[in-house]
Amino acid sequence: MQFGIFTVGDIAPDPATGRAPTEHERITRMVETALKAEEAGLDVYATGEHHNPPFVTSSPTTLLGYIAARTSTILLSTSTTLITTNDPVKIAEDYAMLQHLAGGRLDLMMGRGNTGPVYPWFGKDIHDGISLAVENYALLRRLWREDVVDWQGRFRTPLQSFTSTPRPLDGVPPFVWHGSIRSPEIAEQAAYYGDGFFHNNIFWPKEHTRRMIDLYRTRFEHYGHGPADQAIVGLGGQVFIRRRSQDAITEFRPFFDHSPVYGNGPSLEETMRQTPLSVGSPQEVIDRTLRFREDFGDYQRQLFNVDGMGLPHKAVLEQIDFLGEEVVPVLRKEFAAIRPAHIPDAPTHESLKAAR
Amino acid sequence: MRRAVAVVSAGLGRPSSSRLLADRLAEAAGNELRELGDEADMRVVEVREHAHDLVNNLVSGYPSPELRGALDTVAGADGLIVVTPTFTASYSGLFKAFFEVLDLLDHDALTDKPVLIAATGGTARHSLVLESAMRPLFTYLRCVVVPTSVFAAPEDWGGASAPDLLARRIGRAAAQLAEEIHRRGARAHRDPFEPTPFQELLDGG
Numbered sequence: 001m002q003f004g005i006f007t008v009g010d011i012a013p014d015p016a017t018g019r020a021p022t023e024h025e026r027i028t029r030m031v032e033t034a035l036k037a038e039e040a041g042l043d044v045y046a047t048g049e050h051h052n053p054p055f056v057t058s059s060p061t062t063l064l065g066y067i068a069a070r071t072s073t074i075l076l077s078t079s080t081t082l083i084t085t086n087d088p089v090k091i092a093e094d095y096a097m098l099q100h101l102a103g104g105r106l107d108l109m110m111g112r113g114n115t116g117p118v119y120p121w122f123g124k125d126i127h128d129g130i131s132l133a134v135e136n137y138a139l140l141r142r143l144w145r146e147d148v149v150d151w152q153g154r155f156r157t158p159l160q161s162f163t164s165t166p167r168p169l170d171g172v173p174p175f176v177w178h179g180s181i182r183s184p185e186i187a188e189q190a191a192y193y194g195d196g197f198f199h200n201n202i203f204w205p206k207e208h209t210r211r212m213i214d215l216y217r218t219r220f221e222h223y224g225h226g227p228a229d230q231a232i233v234g235l236g237g238q239v240f241i242r243r244r245s246q247d248a249i250t251e252f253r254p255f256f257d258h259s260p261v262y263g264n265g266p267s268l269e270e271t272m273r274q275t276p277l278s279v280g281s282p283q284e285v286i287d288r289t290l291r292f293r294e295d296f297g298d299y300q301r302q303l304f305n306v307d308g309m310g311l312p313h314k315a316v317l318e319q320i321d322f323l324g325e326e327v328v329p330v331l332r333k334e335f336a337a338i339r340p341a342h343i344p345d346a347p348t349h350e351s352l353k354a355a356r
Numbered sequence: 357m358r359r360a361v362a363v364v365s366a367g368l369g370r371p372s373s374s375r376l377l378a379d380r381l382a383e384a385a386g387n388e389l390r391e392l393g394d395e396a397d398m399r400v401v402e403v404r405e406h407a408h409d410l411v412n413n414l415v416s417g418y419p420s421p422e423l424r425g426a427l428d429t430v431a432g433a434d435g436l437i438v439v440t441p442t443f444t445a446s447y448s449g450l451f452k453a454f455f456e457v458l459d460l461l462d463h464d465a466l467t468d469k470p471v472l473i474a475a476t477g478g479t480a481r482h483s484l485v486l487e488s489a490m491r492p493l494f495t496y497l498r499c500v501v502v503p504t505s506v507f508a509a510p511e512d513w514g515g516a517s518a519p520d521l522l523a524r525r526i527g528r529a530a531a532q533l534a535e536e537i538h539r540r541g542a543r544a545h546r547d548p549f550e551p552t553p554f555q556e557l558l559d560g561g
Contacts, residue, residue: 130557131557131560134554134557134558135558138558154560184548184549184550184551184552185551185552185557187551188551188552188553188554188557189554189557191554192554203416203417203418204417204418205418205421208418211549212549215549215551219551223554261416262416263415264415265411265412265415265416266412266416266420270420271416274418274420274421275418
């Protein structure tokens with residue numbers, strides 16, 4: 001099972017000081033966070049993609065390419081790559097290039113994006129969100145799998161005799177996850193191709209998340225990729241850890257209360273009851289994460305969100321220390337002990353290459 | 357056939373005149389359904405009880421379990437009776453919030469559902485709120501709104517020149533709602549998670 005962190009790449013003021021990092025500080029710290037994740041023994045670092053303030057993550061392959069050069073083991077991924085507003089040809093090219101530079105340490109997670117104006121800014125219509133995700137991804141797959149592509153669709157200029165370069169490393173396209181919070185069509189898409197399905201598992205109660213994952217598993221089996229319990233599932237989750245539970249709550253509360261997504265809604269305590277948000281001691285975070293398996297079945301990838309909302313960089317690095325030293329080692333052991341032998345790991349470049 | 361009718365009342369006072377009107381409409385509609393040979397299962401949703409959860413849902417995106425239960429009651433009903441007080445020339449904000457949240461979570465929750473619209477107000481001059489605000493709202497939500505709407509002004513509770521005017525209107529609206537519910541077959545079970553086969557999506561479906 002893979003454990004890692006994923007970031008949105010937001011800039012927010014620290015409520016204690018009112019000061020927000022500059023873009024340069026935030027970008028530099030994201031790199032330091034990724035390096036720290038590798039040092040702490042985590043498996044995956046994933047970055048989001050946004051094209052509007054307060055986010056700095058408009059150019060994920062540049063960021064991940066730089067991180068790739070400064071790391072050697074950690075798998076790089078996205079959370080998510082906008083399959084709707086990006087040209088699928090450019091995604092094919094950029095991520096194949098990154099895959100080569102990272103020596104195969106790369107996969108991607110497709111998402112539609114939830115910022116309305118991004119669609120018109122990139123010449124698209126948000127009402128076409130699902131159709132764009134379906135058509136663009138179908139083209140992206142062909143570009144990575146066929147050397148010469150003739151193609152015609154609704155949303156982009158037709159292609160004749162087009163070859164996307166560089167070709168995927170070793171002829172093995174990067175593994176793809178499809179992320180969606182609430183669109184059954186995307187779970188269906190992931191199932192159809194036998195790709196991975198990722199639920200960000202933040203904000204929403206488990207009953208909802210379970211329906212999305214169950215749908216993906218059922219349809220994965222329907223399309224002949226294997227039994228439902230062998231479908232490739234990834235989950236997010238947000239944690240804030242301190243040695244003592246009460247210290248975690250006290251320290252995290254102002255960030256929660258000022259957060260644009262959490263603030264002015266249900267209280268921190270209520271949110272922790274209703275959603276997977278886990279603020280507490282290492283043991284509490286371990287127990288909460290183990291429950292994800294009970295709720296959603298055996299799964300392959302667990303990503304934690306530990307930064308953003310103005311959390312100071314020092315606290316973020318301390319989160320990674322807690323994860324690397326105390327939480328993930330126990331989770332690895334506990335998950336391994338209860339995991340049936342027929343449950344597969346998430347595909348990697350090496351495993352896909354071997355299975356070719 | 358067993359017919360579930362959700363009665364949504366958005367009055368704020370306790371007791372509220374909106375709830376008073378809702379109860380009379382529910383009683384009348386239940387009687388009409390039974391006259392037609394149906395069993396009537398009337399389920400009241402007091403929007404006030406979900407006030408905080410509604411606002412929380414608007415900012416956080418997900419419903420509390422209690423609110424989820426109320427929304428399911430409405431989405432799963434064979435017909436609706438909806439009653440709002442008139443605030444600043446329209447339905448109350450809380451009333452609107454309830455249906456906004458329902459629509460956010462499932463755009464088709466109310467499609468083709470028979471609805472009886474009703475309102476209360478501080479003066480009879482507000483009565484067009486039903487035709488200028490309520491009817492367009494439920495038309496937008498793809499409901500089938502019965503022709504008779506019911507407004508209760510203060511004088512309708514006593515002292516009106518024609519004391520049975522409100523009662524007659526309640527009877528007529530309830531009969532229309534019952535008929536609209538009765539003439540339909542059993543409500544098909546809808547699953548918002550029902551997948552569209554991927555080939556249809558690929559074909560531009």
